[in-house]
Amino acid sequence: MITKRQLGIALALASLAMVIGVVAADWVGAGEWGGFGPLQWLGLGAAAVLLLVSVGLILRGNRPA
Secondary structure, eight states: BBHHHHHHHHHHHHHHHHHHHHHHHHHHHHHSSOOOOHHHHHHHHHHHHHHHHHHHHHHHHHSSS
């Protein structure tokens, strides 16, 4: 059975992967903007929200999810 802590850790890793993907897209030069585009900012915002949710789950402990 998966616990809330395990689910939170998995979501934190997913948000880290999202941030790496957004930064990698900018590094590779995807898109037409010279800096961060609007979809990249949206992706970073979604990753931040996901990270906040994951921290909340991690703090809930080892109860079943």
